[in-house]
Amino acid sequence: MTTAPEVALSDCRDAWVDALIELGREDERIVAVVNDSVGSSKLNKFQDAFPDRVVNVGIAEQDMVGVGAGLANGGKVPFVSAAACFLTARAMEQIKVDAAYSQHHMVLVGQSPGMAYGELGPTHHSIEDLAWLRAIPGLTVIVPADPTETAQAVRWAAQHDGPVFIRVSRMGVPDVSPDGYEFQPGKAVTLRDGSDVTLIATGTVVSRALDAADALAEIGIDARVLNMPTIAPIDSEAIESAARETGGIVTVEEALTAGLGGAVSEVVVQRHPVPMRLVGVTDFAPTGTVQWLLDHFGVSRDGIAAAAREIVASRRTAAEW
Amino acid sequence: MTTAPEVALSDCRDAWVDALIELGREDERIVAVVNDSVGSSKLNKFQDAFPDRVVNVGIAEQDMVGVGAGLANGGKVPFVSAAACFLTARAMEQIKVDAAYSQHHMVLVGQSPGMAYGELGPTHHSIEDLAWLRAIPGLTVIVPADPTETAQAVRWAAQHDGPVFIRVSRMGVPDVSPDGYEFQPGKAVTLRDGSDVTLIATGTVVSRALDAADALAEIGIDARVLNMPTIAPIDSEAIESAARETGGIVTVEEALTAGLGGAVSEVVVQRHPVPMRLVGVTDFAPTGTVQWLLDHFGVSRDGIAAAAREIVASRRTAAEW
Amino acid sequence: MTVEEDLVPQVHVEDVPNDAFGVIGRVPEGATDEEAVAHLRRAARQVRARDIQMVSAAGLGHIGGEYSVIDILVTLYLNSLNMGPELLGDPDRDRFILSKGHAAAALYTTLAAAGFINPDDLGTFMQPKSMLNGHPARTKISAVEASTGPLGHGLPIAVGTALAGKLDDSSRRTFVVTGDGELQEGSNWEALMTAGNHRLANLCVVIDRNRLQQGARVEDTNDLEPLADKLRAFGMEVVEVDGHDHGALRKVFANVPAASGKPTAVIARTQKGHPISFMSDNVAWHHKVPSEEQVKAALNELENS
């Protein structure tokens, strides 16, 4: 085992709050709405800059999202920010009706999603959010992979006249965006070209997919890596091309596999059926840190690489028939 | 056009309440918990029989599910019954934590699901529930197709030591269960054998899949029809066999296609990739009756048959290459 | 078969009386109290007449809760709200949100009476692709500020728009109508707490206190009493009023914002199905659909009311 070079890891909440402060300076309509989550959303700096523009409704998520919709009706551009688990599970009908069905211009910011809360346990994990929210018509669902993408997604959502959900990670992630990257809603980003198999990853674990591609290269498998920052609407074209051109797909997410995995599967079977493996969370987690849990569920360099190898092997066997 | 023979249609709520009354007689622990939904759940007869065993918390779905969990802790077997849209969207975190994560023995009964509320509009439609609930670990999700299956599912859930969600339809449905049918959790039912393509349907629209198979037979396509009453855990074996043996699958549901369609897609890509079409709801509905809306979204004899023909045609084209 | 069959009679749409109905407009400037009340009474009568025809023709609706709230809606739209079709683009316009969205037909009819929607369009109520579906949708009708239907959504939204008005020093007032059964939803108490603590004097919560909910009396389901005490403990300025008295309602609405600086909660004593003899205070009429005969009888009673 060679020691990996030290990679700087960032908490995407820093990029989120810095972007929000910039937006706040440019646009008076920007407000934050929180559920006693100023600190956990890292909004203290925003609150210092704009003390009147933080609406803290206390521990009341239904009210929080409803108030957000009302602020939008009242001419504001609300960023409703809370731990992803509570925001989505507790205010699901408000997200469906007040945000999505009503097509209000409001941004829902799911903080510390996936298993970021680690040892705090499944009640605090937000592993269902991607599957849940992609099943709400009219809601754009974005999962940024690093600080660059986080800032750009926040900026894009601020001017998009419709409801958006953004997952903001606290787990340290390395930069994965190419130089000069510009986030485009609904568009996948090719991080690495390849022809044997495609790894489609989203959010915090894009870097793990890149690591897996390195591991696969070592054994002669040439993996394409796509970052899929938008889960809904999903980039069907990029998925179809990946299926056609590489003949197999592994999805990778810090969420139940009905999230990104489900979304990609639905495109693949309808456009160009190829073998897939869905790497992600498969159950309520045991106690453990987020890193331990990701490894536990196989959302790891080795787990992803093994899934890709299975696909390639099954294809080879099939070809030998 | 020949006139279809008159078919008797049933409101599955009658089977639900009759089964519950029988269970109530056998087992003192059975109680119903409702949100001002005695009438809409057709529970009046149960309430007449057991006036003390209906807990009506009023219009308060979070409390309703929490109280249900508490009743389970207190030794009761609660059937928590409310319109599916409110039960699932409004009490999502209670379903996740109090029912599923806690593995309480309780039954969640989603009444009038899908687009049964027709013209009352998307706020009252429960098209997301299957996608949402199948993404909750540890929760069994059942969608009965007719009165027989409804009664058997209710009976099974009453003795299953864990949380179960059952969708109970009010839209009139014909009988589709074979004589002597016995519901088995997690098991698909072959309603019609066939070798060219498989239609996998669930709930209210199983009969539409059967109609479509008739239509396909007329043009020489031999369609297998599976009723898939359990969405989670899904019957991976039946799906894999269908894929292997018929080479193509159409899913059919009165729900967003991320429900049954997503669940089947995820199995297909991982076990045996074949072309699929996902027939179901794809957006918030315009105003209209449930029948009009089902046709609008192509969840109709013609829409399903067309989807199956597309698959068969694409395969023939591929074969001709 | 989308509602209990026994609640839906066989109706021949063409036989349902279909009164001509036109824009009625606001109480004229400078009207005396008496003139204003007469205007509102007349309007309410016409709105009720059109409403029952719509519901009967559609075979769907919530006539009981529509008749209990119509006097409130008419007083707001034709008298009290600083809001009219010409003000829809004005950020400072007053806002109105019908949280008990199941009374949509009453709202649509009132909006037509106030000139927001074409009275002819009322005939499309519940028809395929109509903008008038069973619950009001903001994406379909520009005068609808919030999509409602699931109970317990309107009040938090109203708190948000009131809060935005306060942040902007706007003259905007926000009125929201909830059902009484609806107050069993915890989301409302979250919102009331927020409104009270933010001292949103520009907010007025009107509770349609008809004492019935869908399946039974409120007190037999999960009682709200002592309601005024609850509201006061959550920071509201509480006013009680006869919810069918246009003159009294006008005064109450004119007092918003309250001198105390608190949000106003109006407990409007109403009756479901008011004033129809066979519907009033009768839980069966929550969403029962009137037959042709019942429509005629109701229209007859309305004419003589």
Place this chain on the structure above:
Amino acid sequence: MTVEEDLVPQVHVEDVPNDAFGVIGRVPEGATDEEAVAHLRRAARQVRARDIQMVSAAGLGHIGGEYSVIDILVTLYLNSLNMGPELLGDPDRDRFILSKGHAAAALYTTLAAAGFINPDDLGTFMQPKSMLNGHPARTKISAVEASTGPLGHGLPIAVGTALAGKLDDSSRRTFVVTGDGELQEGSNWEALMTAGNHRLANLCVVIDRNRLQQGARVEDTNDLEPLADKLRAFGMEVVEVDGHDHGALRKVFANVPAASGKPTAVIARTQKGHPISFMSDNVAWHHKVPSEEQVKAALNELENS
């Protein structure tokens, strides 16, 4: 990196004091008031000592809200609850639900003191696959009646189990502890309304009134006052008590069910971080993790308390 880094000091687990800790057991039968209180005080001191060591070693926990609730937990488990390891299978046992599940470490330590879990297992707190994860899970520990963590769940569940007891004419009483910030959740008001209307005298809601929530004082976030008025208007028998006074708590809990036939709501005045000088009433200590030095200083203060 699962909590704010500035809240988590570098801790060398092996240097955190790790006191021996054993089952303490209930107040002996026939103990005088003084003896009982002495027993509970001693137990609470030991529970606090073990708790802070666990949190520091794990690098995670909610020490502020744990220290505010420990006297309540200890009084319940070692004195007031009709519940012990031997009663776990008894349907009529009293139920206890910690709705503010973030104080899990305090619950685990108390459960160990009461003999429900092996004191040695406390060392696994937050470790991979431990049954002691950050919030109590009923599937992992048989003494845990309800899985909690998301606020606003415990009280509706408590209402359900109390209701079941009432239906069965059981002697069971149900106690539930909520935070004060937690009462901003509407689900609690739904449950209180249900409890009040069903006159669940066998239910006791204890509010850990430490006046702080996660990020700020409750009154600066969304104030609860007048809290007693709110609770009374929702049908509760309201009792106020010093939540760190074991003697007073014993009496309050002994009065359940209340003579009035109403559910009891206990407003337990507490302090977050009590009684540690540098933690008390300090919002920073909601989920800050103590350093080795702070653990030692706290243990020292506890010894002299």
